[in-house]
Amino acid sequence: MDTDSAPSSTPYRFVVLTMMGCGLGTLVSLSALLFVECVSWLNTWLLISPRARVQVLDRELLAMLTVLVPTMGGLLVGFLLHKLTLEKRALGPADVILAAQLRQPMPDVRSGVVSSVASVVSLGCGASVGQYGPLVYLGALQASMLDRLKLRIPNARSIAIACGVAAAISTAFNAPIAGLVFAHEVILRHYSLQAFAPTTVASASGFIVANVLFDRPPLFLVRFEGVNYAYEFALFALLGIACALLAVVFMKSVIASARLASVSRIHPVLRPAAAGLVVGMVALKLPDVLGIGTELLRFATIEGAFGNLELTSLVIAKLLLTALCLGFGFAGGIFSPSLLVGILFGALCWNLLGAAGVETSGIAVYAISSMVALASAMIGAPLTAILIVFELTRNYELTIAAMVSVVFANLIVFRLAGRSLFDIQLAARGVDLSGGRDRAQMQRVRLSSLDLSEAVTVRPDESVSTAHARMIGERRAEAVVVDSRHRFVGLLRLQDLDNESSCSVKEKLHSDSLVLFEDSSLWDAMNDMKGFIGESIPVLSRRDHQFLGVLSEGAIITSYMQTVHRARREENDAL
Amino acid sequence: MRFSAGFSILLILTSVSAHADESEQSLRIGTWGGAYEVAQQAALFKPFEQVSGIRIQTTDYTGGLEVFKERPPPDILDMLEDEAEAACQAGLLKPISHASLLAAKTSTELQYQALANNDDFSLEDFHLGVFGRCSVAHLTYSTLIAYDETAFTGEKPVRIDDLFDLQRFPGKRALQRSPAALFEWAMMAEGVPLGQIYDLLSTERGLRLVTRRIEVLRNQVIWWDDPAEAVALLRQGDVVMASGYNGRFFDAWSRGAPINMIWDGQIIDRSVWAMPKTSAADKLSTLAFLRFALQPERLAHVARLIPYGPLRYSAFRYIGLHPDTGMVMSDHLPTAGHHLANALYRDTRWYARTSRLREQYFNDWINGTVVGTD
Numbered sequence: 001m002d003t004d005s006a007p008s009s010t011p012y013r014f015v016v017l018t019m020m021g022c023g024l025g026t027l028v029s030l031s032a033l034l035f036v037e038c039v040s041w042l043n044t045w046l047l048i049s050p051r052a053r054v055q056v057l058d059r060e061l062l063a064m065l066t067v068l069v070p071t072m073g074g075l076l077v078g079f080l081l082h083k084l085t086l087e088k089r090a091l092g093p094a095d096v097i098l099a100a101q102l103r104q105p106m107p108d109v110r111s112g113v114v115s116s117v118a119s120v121v122s123l124g125c126g127a128s129v130g131q132y133g134p135l136v137y138l139g140a141l142q143a144s145m146l147d148r149l150k151l152r153i154p155n156a157r158s159i160a161i162a163c164g165v166a167a168a169i170s171t172a173f174n175a176p177i178a179g180l181v182f183a184h185e186v187i188l189r190h191y192s193l194q195a196f197a198p199t200t201v202a203s204a205s206g207f208i209v210a211n212v213l214f215d216r217p218p219l220f221l222v223r224f225e226g227v228n229y230a231y232e233f234a235l236f237a238l239l240g241i242a243c244a245l246l247a248v249v250f251m252k253s254v255i256a257s258a259r260l261a262s263v264s265r266i267h268p269v270l271r272p273a274a275a276g277l278v279v280g281m282v283a284l285k286l287p288d289v290l291g292i293g294t295e296l297l298r299f300a301t302i303e304g305a306f307g308n309l310e311l312t313s314l315v316i317a318k319l320l321l322t323a324l325c326l327g328f329g330f331a332g333g334i335f336s337p338s339l340l341v342g343i344l345f346g347a348l349c350w351n352l353l354g355a356a357g358v359e360t361s362g363i364a365v366y367a368i369s370s371m372v373a374l375a376s377a378m379i380g381a382p383l384t385a386i387l388i389v390f391e392l393t394r395n396y397e398l399t400i401a402a403m404v405s406v407v408f409a410n411l412i413v414f415r416l417a418g419r420s421l422f423d424i425q426l427a428a429r430g431v432d433l434s435g436g437r438d439r440a441q442m443q444r445v446r447l448s449s450l451d452l453s454e455a456v457t458v459r460p461d462e463s464v465s466t467a468h469a470r471m472i473g474e475r476r477a478e479a480v481v482v483d484s485r486h487r488f489v490g491l492l493r494l495q496d497l498d499n500e501s502s503c504s505v506k507e508k509l510h511s512d513s514l515v516l517f518e519d520s521s522l523w524d525a526m527n528d529m530k531g532f533i534g535e536s537i538p539v540l541s542r543r544d545h546q547f548l549g550v551l552s553e554g555a556i557i558t559s560y561m562q563t564v565h566r567a568r569r570e571e572n573d574a575l
Numbered sequence: 576m577r578f579s580a581g582f583s584i585l586l587i588l589t590s591v592s593a594h595a596d597e598s599e600q601s602l603r604i605g606t607w608g609g610a611y612e613v614a615q616q617a618a619l620f621k622p623f624e625q626v627s628g629i630r631i632q633t634t635d636y637t638g639g640l641e642v643f644k645e646r647p648p649p650d651i652l653d654m655l656e657d658e659a660e661a662a663c664q665a666g667l668l669k670p671i672s673h674a675s676l677l678a679a680k681t682s683t684e685l686q687y688q689a690l691a692n693n694d695d696f697s698l699e700d701f702h703l704g705v706f707g708r709c710s711v712a713h714l715t716y717s718t719l720i721a722y723d724e725t726a727f728t729g730e731k732p733v734r735i736d737d738l739f740d741l742q743r744f745p746g747k748r749a750l751q752r753s754p755a756a757l758f759e760w761a762m763m764a765e766g767v768p769l770g771q772i773y774d775l776l777s778t779e780r781g782l783r784l785v786t787r788r789i790e791v792l793r794n795q796v797i798w799w800d801d802p803a804e805a806v807a808l809l810r811q812g813d814v815v816m817a818s819g820y821n822g823r824f825f826d827a828w829s830r831g832a833p834i835n836m837i838w839d840g841q842i843i844d845r846s847v848w849a850m851p852k853t854s855a856a857d858k859l860s861t862l863a864f865l866r867f868a869l870q871p872e873r874l875a876h877v878a879r880l881i882p883y884g885p886l887r888y889s890a891f892r893y894i895g896l897h898p899d900t901g902m903v904m905s906d907h908l909p910t911a912g913h914h915l916a917n918a919l920y921r922d923t924r925w926y927a928r929t930s931r932l933r934e935q936y937f938n939d940w941i942n943g944t945v946v947g948t949d
Contacts, residue, residue: 054777055928221768288778295774295781302765304787305780 008152016151021163021198024146025205028139028167032206033214035120035138036172039131039292042124046073048291066287067280073125074276077331078269080118085111088268090118090331092133093186093379094422096140096165100158100187101437102444103566106144112137118331122272126290128279128321132172133333139168140187155194155570162188162199167206169384174219175391176207182384186420189437194573219392222301222368226397228361235360236369236401239349240408243373246345247409248417250319250338250378251424257327268329275328279321289317293340297371300343301364308355311348315341334421338375346370368393369402373409380420382410438567442560445522447539450559452549455480455536460489460506467505468497478535480547481509488515488540488547516551517542522563525556600629600860605636605649609803610826611881615653618876623867626689629860637801643667643851650856651864656845657926659710664927668709669850673698676711676866683863690863694870702886710847713869714877715884717821717909717918718756719841721805724833726815735840735917736764738816739791746815749808752798754937755926756818756842759919761788763840773922777929786940809834821909822881829900838914844921845886882907 043049046069047056056062082088091107092115099106106112119134143164147157162183170179180203184191210216227233261271283290296314299305306314322337350366360366368389376385385406390399418424423433433440456479458467471479471494481489490509497508514532516525516539529537536550604620606612612633620631634649640662642648654662662668677696684691705712720738722731732744738760750757762772765784775781797814799805805819806827821836828834848865850856867873874885875893882904885891894905905911909918939945 049774050777051774051925054932055925057928057931217768217770223766295771295778298767298771298775299778299780299784302767302784305784 013153016153017159017194017198018201020146020151020156020160021201022205024139024143024160024163025167025170025202026209028142028164028202029171029206029209031138031142032135032168032171033210033216035116035135036131038120039123042120043126043291046125048124048126050287050295053287063284066283066290067277070126070276070279070283070290071273072276073121073127074272074274074328074330075270076125077118077122077127078272078329080114080121081272081329081331082269084114087111089329090122090134091115091137092333092422093136094425096137096161096187097189097422097433098426098431099140099144100161101189101433102431102441103158104444105147105157106140106161109141109145112141112144115331116141122325122330122332123292125276126279126283127272127276127325127330127332128289128291128318128337129325129330129332130334130336130338131292131332132169132335134331135168135172136165136187136333139164139166154573158188158570159195159198162195163202166199166203170203170206171210173388173392174207174210174216175388176203178384178387178391179203179206181387182381185383186379186381186422189433190571192571192573194570218394220297222364222393222395222398224362224364224393224395224398226361227365227401229359232361232365233401233404235353235358235366236404237408239346239366239370240373240405241412242349243342243345243370243405244377244409244412244416246315246319246341247338247374247377247413250323250334250341250374251413251417251421253319253323254326254334254421255424255428257323259327261328266328271328272325272330275321275325275330278324282317282321286314286317288314289321292336293318296340297343300347300367300371303363306344306347306351308348308351311344311351315344315348318344334378335375338378339371342374343367343371345374365398365401368398369405372402373405376406377409377413378421380410380414380423382406438564439523441563441567442523442526443521445559445563446518447516447520447522447525447551448518448548450522450551450555452539452551453536453555455538455550457482457486457547458492458505459483460504460509462505464497464503464505464508467492468494471497476535480538480550481505482547486546488538488545491538493534513538515540518548522556522559525551526560529553529556600857601632602629602651602856602860602864603632603634603647603649603854604651604653604864605634605642606653607637607802608635609806610823611820611883614822614877614880618880619868619873622873622876623864627687627860627863627867629687629864631864640665640667643853646853648851648854650850650854650861652849652851654710654847654849656707656710656712656847657921657923657930659847659849660707660923660927661930662849663707663709667852669852670709671706671711671848671850671865672708673701673706673711676862676869679859679862679866682859683866686859687863690867692870696866696869700871700887700889702888705845705886707847710849711865711869712845712847712886713874714846714886715843715909716846717838717841717843717914718818719821719824720760720816720818720837721809721824721834722816722837723809723812723814724835726812731835732816732837733839735760735837737837739764739788741791741795744815747795747797747813748792749797749799749805749814749817749819750792751802751805751818752800752941754933757789758782758785758933758937759842759921760840761785763917763919764788769917769919772919773925776933777925782936786936786945789940790946806832806834821907822883825882825907829897829902839917840919841909841914841917842919842921843909844923846883878908879904882909884908884910 044052047053047065095107116138122129123131140161143160146160165187166179166183169182170176180200183199266274288296318341346367350363372385372389376382386403389402431440456471456474456476458479458481460481467479477494479492481492483489490511491513492509514537516537518539519542536552538550539548624631638655726746737744758776759772767775802820805817806823808814809817810832824834824836871887871890872893874890878885878894897904
């Protein structure tokens with residue numbers, strides 16, 4: 001757990017947090033640019049990008065490499081992740097969310113670095129995965145190194161993580177506002193001025209590095225003159241709903257693929273290679289599925305670039321291959337493939353509208369609305385998505401249209417599947433963020449970590465009078481009855497006894513009283529305690545019900561209050 | 576460095592032997608004719624003959640690699656950069672490097688004393704990537720669309736999309752019989768940003784979109800092969816728009832032809848000097864010519880006569896005014912700031928390696944084997 005060290009002065013915090021935002025922002029931005037450059041260089045060198053492929057005159061060599069490159073890349077990724085990381089899997093935004101929400105340290109630096117390298121290899125070899133997840137992790141990884149400095153600032157870790165993530169997104173999309181909002185919406189999940197200020201600085205620094213120092217071109221320019229018909233907004237909403245359904249299918253596919261991988265007989269080291277082989281084979285027929293597919297994003301905004309059959313097969317192929325690659329252990333994100341599947345789906349929907357004779361304002365707005373609706377629903381970031389459209393296209397009309405689709409998509413996916421794929425992945429690892437960070441934090445606090453108190457213990461065959469005397473002597477209203485091997489049998493209450501009685505304890509004990517287990521969480525304890533009246537609750541070991549000690553109602557409530565207070569303080573601190 | 580030192584000693588030795596039987600030395604240079612060659616004659620060839628005593632003969636060259644089949648081929652060729660790259664890959668050219676040209680200073684100046692100057696030939700003064708493996712770039716030119724002002728008395732075409740807009744701008748177009756530039760313009764008209772044009776043209780789908788776009792022009796095109804034809808067709812009123820090189824259009828315009836250029840969508844490329852491998856020309860005199868032609872004053876002199884941009888930074892200080900019209904020539908270069916709003920720099924490596932594919936696709940379309948459909 002994050003310990004908030006001794007308070008420091010406001011000017012000190014101001015200076016340190018600003019420097020942190022600026023320094024992290026610059027560093028993360030540079031490394032993000034390096035990451036993107038490496039991937040693009042590998043894509044050229046390994047003949048993944050169409051621009052490189054078309055220059056190869058030997059078609060047989062090209063076909064051979066198309067299958068070989070993703071397979072060998074998968075082998076390398078499998079080796080890297082399985083042999084050199086502690087988690088034996090790629091790290092991603094879910095791990096960052098976990099660290100920020102539960103105030104726990106990020107996974108170790110070496111695993112993080114290896115995972116980032118594995119992502120570069122995955123993307124470079126044309127696996128059907130995204131680059132933004134690894135970039136988010138790369139930002140958070142650098143932020144986590146600040147943990148080693150003793151900054152004496154409350155919540156320094158989560159603020160640093162937010163800074164790193166914001167700078168990564170700001171650089172990658174050339175969209176500083178979206179970077180800022182993403183860090184709050186997806187990672188921190190609250191808005192406090194304390195985190196907001198340094199994150200803004202980091203996001204702006206990332207933007208300056210990408211835009212002013214390196215003069216990166218805008219990521220996605222599109223011509224759009226405005227929505228012509230009012231009824232189209234209803235169509236955008238419908239499109240959002242359709243995207244939501246597709247997003248649910250996409251999420252379920254990713255999860256199903258991971259399950260398939262774990263029951264398959266393929267050794268974990270070889271799983272990415274197996275997925276790579278499938279990608280390569282499919283690419284022989286459909287070369288568009290290789291890599292991030294920026295060309296497809298562009299084509300999807302051009303009317304008539306695809307036939308309906310082409311679009312349908314690409315949507316299905318890209319969705320399934322992405323699920324396969326992620327489930328079988330390639331390192332990479334879900335966002336870019338979602339953008340791609342979304343935009344192709346949008347183009348398909350527009351084609352169908354046209355075929356049905358509906359007058360529309362052109363393909364671009366449908367393609368882009370669908371793109372961000374699907375992608376934002378996958379990662380649970382509606383606000384970020386709206387801002388990304390705005391900052392990328394600088395087109396107000398387009399943003400308003402996309403906004404409608406985004407909101408409907410997120411609403412429905414939230415109801416049907418959950419807040420995002422990350423939350424679903426975390427839930428599978430036993431962290432439920434659907435009830436907020438307080439609840440998730442309390443679910444992580446094990447009762448064994450609280451201070452258990454001693455209690456009066458009696459044996460079932462002792463006489464009630466001796467038990468009574470001991471309870472009076474220790475000034476307790478309750479005694480715990482344990483057997484000869486110290487296993488819990490029941491509870492003896494003072495009010496049930498009279499000191500004259502000669503009967504044995506077992507005739508008077510309550511065996512159905514409330515007990516807790518050492519591995520129960522604070523959250524479970526709070527729920528179990530509803531309606532509880534009594535002095536204290538016995539805590540047992542889960543395996544053989546050994547009696548370990550008692551917890552008073554007060555101890556549990558104090559711990560609960562601490563968690564809630566810390567969360568509220570983090571959310572409301574100014575500086 | 577050891578190589579270049581040895582190389583220059585070798586050059587000195589050969590130059591001495593060449594000097595011994597000094598008769599009428601000459602160089603044959605293949606170049607593009609028309610206004611461009613007139614400018615080269617005045618700025619490069621005549622001055623070089625004067626200071627070196629080497630006679631220069633020019634032969635007509637309009638691009639392509641057919642020229643290498645000639646026996647003997649020209650000693651020096653003024654080539655398009657992508658074609659030089661392709662010729663270099665095919666082993667048709669002699670290697671050239673900055674080091675070899677730098678090292679040639681002593682030997683050439685020993686031989687042709689009038690060439691001596693204080694040009695330090697520093698690599699920093701040259702634009703990035705000027706030196707290829709077998710070529711040295713010497714100027715930037717632009718491929719763009721010009722139109723006949725008298726054909727459009729009302730609204731004028733100002734965007735590259737207007738090339739394909741027969742409703743608003745009806746009339747025939749003169750276009751080069753080549754996929755070069757035309758494919759890029761078709762992509763631009765689809766709204767593809769400059770940075771992605773070559774990415775998209777690398778795909779089957781991109782080529783499909785190109786043919787769909789150029790299909791509208793099918794019966795409205797007069798194809799040209801020699802760039803001089805483009806200007807002539809426009810001047811004669813045979814066409815209302817023509818693709819071509821900015822220098823030639825400028826030349827016609829500066830002589831009073833009612834021609835205007837659409838800078839939107841201009842494609843900037845470079846011309847290079849290259850030396851065919853099978854030419855038996857004296858190495859020293861070729862190097863002497865290249866060193867001479869690459870001097871900042873010479874590059875600027877060309878640009879003063881025809882608006883093709885020099886590729887040495889220092890050359891821009893010498894450009895000045897057009898001798899006949901008195902126009903500030905730096906304003907008319909393809910790389911002038913106000914021409915760059917939507918300018919595409921040609922990817923010459925990509926061009927060199929995809930030429931066969933693009934040619935084939937283009938010819939299939941011209942022959943009607945591929946028909947662009949919506």
